[in-house]
Amino acid sequence: xxxxxxxxxxxxxxxxxxxxxxxxxxxxxxxxxxxxxxxxxxxxxxxxxxxxxxxxxxxxxxxxxxxxxxxxxxxxxxxxxxxxxxxxxxxxxxxxxxxxxxxxxxxxxxxxxxxxxxxxxxxxxxxxxxxxxxxxxxxxxxxxxxxxxxxxxxxxxxxxxxxxxxxxxxxxxxxxxxxxxxxxxxxxxxxxxxxxxxxxxxxxxxxxxxxxxxxxxxxxxxxxxxxxxxxxxxxxxxxxxxxxxxxxxxxxxxxxxxxxxxxxxxxxxxxxxxxxxxxxx
Numbered sequence: 436x437x438x439x440x441x442x443x444x445x446x447x448x449x450x451x452x453x454x455x456x457x458x459x460x461x462x463x464x465x466x467x468x469x470x471x472x473x474x475x476x477x478x479x480x481x482x483x484x485x486x487x488x489x490x491x492x493x494x495x496x497x498x499x500x501x502x503x504x505x506x507x508x509x510x511x512x513x514x515x516x517x518x519x520x521x522x523x524x525x526x527x528x529x530x531x532x533x534x535x536x537x538x539x540x541x542x543x544x545x546x547x548x549x550x551x552x553x554x555x556x557x558x559x560x561x562x563x564x565x566x567x568x569x570x571x572x573x574x575x576x577x578x579x580x581x582x583x584x585x586x587x588x589x590x591x592x593x594x595x596x597x598x599x600x601x602x603x604x605x606x607x608x609x610x611x612x613x614x615x616x617x618x619x620x621x622x623x624x625x626x627x628x629x630x631x632x633x634x635x636x637x638x639x640x641x642x643x644x645x646x647x648x649x650x651x652x653x654x655x656x657x658x659x660x661x662x663x664x665x666x667x668x669x670x671x672x673x674x675x676x677x678x679x680x681x682x683x684x685x686x687x688x689x690x691x692x693x694x695x696x697x698x699x700x701x702x703x704x705x706x707x708x709x710x711x712x713x714x715x716x
Contacts, residue, residue: 466543467524527543528544529542529543533707564580565698566695567691567693587613592688592692594692597623598694599633601692602629605619606637619648621652649664652684653665660689664684666682
C-alpha cells in the first residue's frame with residue numbers, strides 16, 4: 436500500500452520482518468505493543484500449536500515438526516531473536532502514522548516519535564477481544580482468555596464461543612482435577628467451526644456427563660449468581676439432542692469465558708489512511 440508516495444507493507448509477523456531488515460543492512464526500529472509472541476503467551480498453558488515452516492534471514496530455516504506446545508514455540512522464537520541479534524522495543528504501542536515530506540512520522544502512546552521511509556504493519560489478526568454486549572458483563576465475572584486453567588477450581592463456569600478457542604477452553608476447564616462444573620454454549624446447532632479432533636473431544640465430554648453442551652443458544656443476561664441462555668431462532672437444540680422445544684434456561688454460575696475472537700484493528704488502519712474493502716465470495 437502506498438501513501439503520499441511512500442510504502443506501507445502488511446506483514447504476518449514483526450520479528451521475521453525485523454530479521455529481513457537487519458539482514459539487508461537497513462536501519463530499522465521495531466515497536467511491539469506488548470512483547471514478542473504476546474499472542475502466543477495468551478494461549479492456555481501447554482496448548483498445542485502448529486508452526487508454519489519459514490526461512491528467516493540472519494537465522495536460517497525455522498521448522499518444528501508436528502504439533503508443539505505454546506511454551507516450546509515461545510522458547511524457539513526467543514532463541515531466534517537472541518541469536519539473530521534483533522532489537523525490539525517492547526510496550527511501545529503505535530497510535531499514529533503520518534506522511535510528511537518523503538517520510539513517515541510514527542507516533543506511540545508513550546509520546547515517542549520515529550521517522551521512516553517505509554512502515555511495515557505486523558499487527559496480526561488479534562485485536563481487542565469481542566465483547567458479549569449483554570447486561571451484567573463486567574470485569575472479573577467475564578474473562579476473554581484463559582492462560583492458566585489451574586487458577587479456576589470448583590467453579591460453575593459457562594464457556595461461550597463455537598470456535599476452536601471455545602472448545603479448547605471448555606476442555607481445559609473440565610479437567611477432572613479442577614472440580615469445575617462446565618457448561619458450553621454455541622450459537623450453531625452443531626459443532627461446525629472446530630477441528631475434527633476438538634469436535635470429538637467435546638462430544639465425548641458431553642456424552643460422559645463431564646460438560647453440558649447448549650447448542651443453538653446465546654447468552655442473554657449475566658446475573659449475580661446465574662446466567663440466562665436463550666435459544667437462537669431456528670437453531671436451538673436442547674442438551675439431550677432434541678431440536679424442538681428448547682426454552683430459556685437459567686444456570687447457576689460463577690464465571691463466564693467469552694471466546695468470541697477479536698475485533699480487527701480497522702479503526703486504527705483507517706485512521707492512518709488505509710482504505711478497507713470488503714470482498715464478497
